[in-house]
Amino acid sequence: MKKLINDPKNVVDEAVAGFEAAHGDIVVVSHDPIYIVRKDAPVAGKVGIVSGGGSGHEPLHGGFVGYGMLDAAVPGPVFTSPTPDPILAATKAVDSGAGVLHIVKNYTGDVLNFETAADLAAADDIEVRTVIVDDDVAVKDSLYTAGRRGVAGTVLVEKIAGAAAERGDDLDAVAAIATKVNSQVRTMGVALTPCVVPHAGEPSFTLADDEIEIGIGIHGEPGRERIKLEPADAIVDRLLAPILEDMPLASGDKVHLLVNGMGGTPQVELYIVFRHAAAVLAEKGVEVTRSLVGNFVTSLEMQGVSISVLKLDDELTALYDAPVQTAALRWGR
């Protein structure tokens, strides 16, 4: 294992300390328990939004804390859910009395721990709503999940719900927007290589030199099938087909197309993927009116990509376009 780390057990602590040193203009970091909170939290009258989950998927979630997106992020150990303690502390830190939305990727550990934290917060008279993100069309009931997994679509849920909270929507309305985004986004990924969890020291799975895994999870969980490497365009077709089967789009529909690198993928490859995905959608008369290309929800150094398609309407588009000021996503302010 070759990594730029010190003691494997300090990876998250040290990374979070570096994040704090780099982004002290946007966030404040609590070290015990560990969470990252917007510098101006709690924002008076605003619904707070908290997300979190295992580390190793950066910039998710800490990179999305700031104006117009998350109020707090709770990073667990690498690929392991944070416990209820820091989730509760983050929830308290962002509550201004308007209530708090938990955005939770659908993994058993995350769901349980956020639920416990929400119960404890309720006992402290903080109103909490929870929206579970489960955008991955690849598999149901996988290694870590009952139902579908939450993957790269989470970024779009966080961006759009964050904008709704920022404009002053109440807790029910912000939760409704988050639920709507989740219901209209679908994702499918592929891995070319595995990743190495620092405290494990070994690749999370193995793939032959000419093999790829279609439908990979963001922790290297098994996908749909292993196939021989194909040209990028053929792989993109394999990723888009189940997305469009699950969420049929009509000519004239407008979408956000997110091409997400898994962490170790060269940027030229992401744009090659984007090119063909946009062309396939265009052929169906579907217009890509918004897009993102880059590393947003990663799996450490895994090489691979996921494609997310979010069906847009005027409301979602306006919220997506609203200003955002975070470490990993910023525009318009």
Add this chain to the structure above:
Amino acid sequence: MKKLINDPKNVVDEAVAGFEAAHGDIVVVSHDPIYIVRKDAPVAGKVGIVSGGGSGHEPLHGGFVGYGMLDAAVPGPVFTSPTPDPILAATKAVDSGAGVLHIVKNYTGDVLNFETAADLAAADDIEVRTVIVDDDVAVKDSLYTAGRRGVAGTVLVEKIAGAAAERGDDLDAVAAIATKVNSQVRTMGVALTPCVVPHAGEPSFTLADDEIEIGIGIHGEPGRERIKLEPADAIVDRLLAPILEDMPLASGDKVHLLVNGMGGTPQVELYIVFRHAAAVLAEKGVEVTRSLVGNFVTSLEMQGVSISVLKLDDELTALYDAPVQTAALRWGR
């Protein structure tokens, strides 16, 4: 070789087409010859800024085309300089009569081809100045270079010179600012793994499982030494020492600290590096007042990092803070 590509010879064409599809709000792409130009170019009365070089270092340079930074980028084949033709075409496309600055990384091919393009532009009555970037303290007179190589510091030269051009500085002044930034920035990198150039199909060099290369170039050119893997903090010390030896800093100095991923490095590792680099500088009384952490000047899927330190003053800080609106860097507008 496992890559998300189609025919290796179409990598740059297809990536640029994807870039155009994703960022049509910011850029226009010429496909024959290939260059990427700001959508509103030429901007009346403004000095044009053109950069370029081999592909495979994305987001450099195309990701930095837009308001407040580059007017055009000229991507060559992977790790290979663009020819004078597209450089000349890009230079003409951005000239509004106020002249054009070429920002050129110090590699023999780039320097020659930009020089030829500048001569041809001069024959067309376009005034061109050239600033060579050579921020890499690792080696002199390497495989592709006479003198030092141009590496990640290029991003800071482009950002700050771009801001000077945007505020209306004339050609001499913009060139002087770019020269100043180059003179005050130093960079040193390390590789944990090699990268694979698509048309070669094989790793550009080999490193043993426990070996790293200190002072690596962005094309995998040899650095200063190969050593056994060490903890991140020790590696950071090895990168910072020659930077600070070459550009001594005094207590009270203010710097921009850029921790640049080589393409395949997990983001947690970049922040672990940032944490220690900032701490070492703080110990010397040097204040990190601006920073960037992420993939800016990459070597395809190489795992590794470079550290750049730019000595700031009020003028450079103000220009760095000025609004920028590009695919890869945006704030404040």
